[in-house]
Amino acid sequence: MAKLRDLPTELLILVLEWLGKIDLQSLIVSQLTSKQFHAAVQDVLTDAQNRDLRQDPLSEEKPAVHPLWASKFGALFNSADCFTEADRRELRYLTLDGDFTLPFRRLPWARAGLGRAAYLRPEASWRSLSLTFGQAPITQLDLVKNYSYGGGGDSVEYYQVDVPSSGLTMGLFYDVLLCERANYGNETGAWELLLGKRLRSYDVLFEYECFITDDPDLVEAGEEARQAAILYVRGGSTDEVDPLKHDRGTWIPHIIGKEPPKLFPWQGPEPDIDRSLI
Template identity: 45%
Template sequence: MADLQDLPAETLILILRLLGAMDLQTTILAQRVSRRFRDVIQDAVPRSPSPGATQYYSENARSKGEINPFLQDKFNGLFNSADCFTEAECRRYRVLTLDGDATLPFPRLPWVVGASRDVFLRPEASWRGLSPTFGVAPHTRYLDIVKNCENEFDSPVFYFQVELPESGLSMGLLYDILVCEETLYAHWTGSWQLLVGKSLKRFDVLYRWGCFIINEPGESQLVSETADGAILLVRGGPPSRLPQLGRDAWVPERLMKNAKPKFFPWRGPCVDEEETVWYLDL
């Protein structure tokens, strides 16, 4: 009797793409079948989604910034820290900030309770290899980080980039980036948000504005629409209280001890008065 794995690669790809359009969660779990299945699902499905998959996810994906809806729900809080709050908290607080507890979104992930945490946090766990835009949009190949810390004296803005592998930003790498000290403001972290499909514009414009805005008039002068780009916006400020972690509280840490993400100053074009393009480090 013929086995599914005996099918030609082209046929197997078509089947898994169709499965991804109908049931993404099952498709992700199918990576456990074999290394071949994992390679096909992590490569062919995200890069070239079927028309059915694109249509199936287009409405939800656009409303969530082209992040895969299933991953958005399963890993809420990693893409936007405000998503970690309960409905009751959303009604109670006017502004959803982490207020001194930058680890809050991680313990509130639905898979960190009990034994399931160890399963999900294995370095070889299948979710780590998925693209945040799995089956919806192109892989994110360029990641800019914007850090803005407001205090009573000023509101400095810092711009960085993270070195990504050829395969682009994965869920595991995003997790590792978020738990790096270079990304957040420790207990001064107020919030973060991953904005996919966007990238920073010219250095001189960013420098002239002296601030960073999003979803407001003027954003187009600072941000470009870039299909394979993303911006991680991190905001900070003095907390009203210091974090009080319980004795058994789980504090996330990087999983890949020998592969810490590389951060470097943001590099972008700067146009001078003679319209000559230069590339500067901020």
């Protein structure tokens, strides 16, 4: 009886390419079948990401997280999604204050030790795949941090993540969230990934002393920002926040990559400075 692995490599790759379009997870898992499948799947994934790089960045299609990542890592794109219905009834404010690793520990694969170990391998396939797999990759990631003080007033910080020319991978995004400079530790209240947006003005950000996601003077959207994204992190005092009952386990989320992500200061045009004021 003929078997799939008996197909010529060219035909096998065509079958696997179709599988990747309809069920990326099955394609990734199929690598375990044999060395032949592993090599063929790697070719398919590489070709797919190279195609993504060549896609027209001015396409009218809105950038989106791949559905597989949305199902496996959903709360990491918007921390508010980690709260259960019981949490929402109990809490006055949906905040992570005091427990910023909660979205990680509530991921669907994080509770079972064996499943978690498979995901946390440095060589796990998800880490090297594009966050927007199947679409043009995210090539610019702005990190905006906004801290609100209990007595009034805000402070802001800005960093630009060092994203490779091939685009933002799931592994890099995962590690950025856990990077010490990217959060406020247990004073982190929330975060959200805003696709198709980038910071328009560093000066306006610091003039406002806060971040407003839909302010056109502050945030650029549309064609020019299609391959950009903003990771918006909020933090603040925990004094008036109802604490959530912790469901801590033995697993403590950590950066998986060999080195922490690199974060740079503003990389845009230098602001005009009135030297007479210096």
